[in-house]
Amino acid sequence: MSDREVEVARLVLDGRTHREIGAQLYLSPKTVEHHVARIRTKLGASTRAEFVAALRGLLGGGISPP
DSSP states (O other): OOHHHHHHHHHHHTTOOHHHHHHHHTOOHHHHHHHHHHHHHHHTOOSHHHHHHHHHHHHOSOOOOO
């Protein structure tokens, strides 16, 4: 995954919405949605549960609060 995709993935694991991720990373929510779709494709996850499980396996349980 690209550095930006890793940033987005970590924020998804942290429970953030596309809008919240976009605001934090200065991206539109639609751009965040596209990043999430690319990450899901790369991980071969077809459901949200598979996606989150794959992210946890790859990145750990999430990030600690800033």
